[in-house]
Amino acid sequence: MGTSATGFNASAATAAPSGAATLTHAKLELHEPSLDGALDKPGPVIGSIDFQFNPKELTLAKSAKWTRPTTRGSTKSSPPQYQGPQPSKLTLEMFLDESVFFDPSKKQDGYVVKTVEKLFSCCIPTDASHGQKKDSPPWVKFAWGGLTGFLAYIESVSVKYTLFTPAGLPVRAVATVTLQELAGEPPGTNPTSGGRVPHREHVVVQGDSLPGVAYAEYGDAALWRAVADVNGIDDPTRLRPGQRLLLPTADELQRTAAPTTRPRPRPQGAAPARREVVAGAVR
Template sequence: MGSATGFNASAASAAPAGASTLTHAKLDLHEPSKDGALDKPGPLIGSVDFQFNPKELTLQKSAKWTRPTTKGSKRSSPPQYQGPQPSKLTLEMFLDESVFFDPAKKQDGSVVKTVEQLFKCCVPTDASHGQKKDSPPWVKFSWGGLTGFLAYIEQVQVKYTLFTPAGLPVRAVCTVTLQELAGEPPGTNPTSGGRVPHREHVVVQGDTLPGVAYQEYGDASLWRAVADVNGVDDPARLRPGRRLLLPTADELLRQAPPTAPRTPLTTPRAGSPAVTPAPRREVAGAVR
C-alpha cells in the first residue's frame, strides 16, 4: 500500500539529478488474492503500457462525516467523524497509431486493442470466474520509481478522436479512475470493530455450508464459523440465491468461538453405579 499521499516515491526520489532515461508508465494487472486479503495481490497476469506518459495525475482522498439531526433543534448538531474514504487516482492515457500511418500499410488496431484491454479490467478474470469467485483484476499504477496503491478500476471512459478512411480508430484519449482496495488492514472495521467480509458466495441448488467452507478455505469444519458470520440458524436449509459473506481464513479463525473440551469416557470401577449419559436434544436439525 502507498503512503498517505497515495504514492510510494522513495525510489523515484533516489534517482540521480539530471537523469534523462525515459521510463514509461504502466498499469500492472494481478489476479485477486487467493485468501481474500486486500493488502497483497495474486499473480501478475499482464500489464497495460502507456504509449505516452501522462501529463498529469489527479489524486483524491476524503473523509466521511455525519451530522445527526434532532427534531425541533434550531442549531445543527456537531459533526461526527466516521472514518477515511478510499483514495482515488484519475489519469489520462493518450493513444495514437496515426504517427505510423501509411496508406499502403494496413493498420494493426493497437489503439482498439489497448481500449479493449482496459475494458476487460471491469469484468471478472477467467480464473476467478472458474472458481466462482468473480472479481476483475487488481491493478497498480507505476512510473519508474513512483508506485501507486493497490486498486481496482472503477471507470474507463474513452474518446476516439481520429479514424482511418476505413473507419478504424487510430487515436483515443482514455480517462481511467482507480479506487484503492485496502484502506485498513484486513480483519478489522475502523468504525465498528466488526467483521469485514472480503468475498461473497451466492448459494446455488445443492450447496451446503461444509461444501462452501471447503471450497473457500480448504477446511469443511469451518462451516460453523461461516454460519455464525451470516446468522444462519438452520444450515440444512440454504435458499438458492442467498448471499454468504466470507471473511479471510485468519479472521474467521479469530472470530470462531473456542471448542469446549470433551469429557473423556471412563470405565466405572467395580462396585460403582453406572452413569447413564443425558439424552441429547436436536434443535433445527443440529444435535446439541
C-alpha cells in the same frame, strides 16, 4: 512520502543526474485478487497495460465522511461527527494514437481498439476468480518508474475516439480511467484501532450447500459450521440463489474449530445425570 498520506510511494523515484535521464513509461499493473482474502497484498501478476505516452497530469482525490445528527425543533445545526475516511481515487488519462506509426503500405493491427478492450476487461471478473466462484476484477496498481500508487480496482473507464481511418478503424483515442483504493490500511496492523478484518463474500448459486462452500473456500467441508456461525444461519439447508455469505477469517475458523472442555452448566435444582455401569463401561 508514503502511500498512507498521499496515495503514492515515491521512495525510489530519485532524480537522475543531468544528462543521464531515461524515458520510463507509466503502466497499470494487473494482478489476480489476493489468495488469502487480505486487501493489502495482491495475487500473481496477470499482465500490464503500458502507456504509449506518459500522462501529463494525475488527479488524486481523498475525502472523509461526516454526519450531522438532526434534532427536532433545533434552530442550529449540530456539530459534525467524523465517520472515517473514504477510499482514495486516482483519475488519469491515457492518450492512444496508432497514427504515429501508421505505414500506408502495411495493414494496421488495431492497437487502439485492443488497448481499449483490455481496459474494459478490467471491469469484469478474472477467469480464475470466476472459476473459483469468487468473482473479482483484476487488482490494479499504477506505476511510473519509482512512483507507485495504491492497490486499487478500476471503477470506471470512459473512452473518446477522435480519429479514424477511411475504413472506419479508430486510430486515436483518449481514455479516462478512475482507480479506487481497495483498503487504506492492511488488516490487523493496528491493534489499538479495534477494527475488524474485512470478510470476503460468496454469492450463492443454485445447488450450493454450506459444506460445499466450505470445501471450495478452505478445502475442508467440516468448516461449514464456521460459515453458518458468521452468517447467523440456523438452518444450513435453506440457502437461496443470490444470497451473499460472509466467509470467516482465519481467526474465526480457529475459534469455531477449537474444542471446548467446559461442561455445560446444570440447571439449578436438576438431578444429577443417571449413569449405569455395565460390564465395566459407563453409560
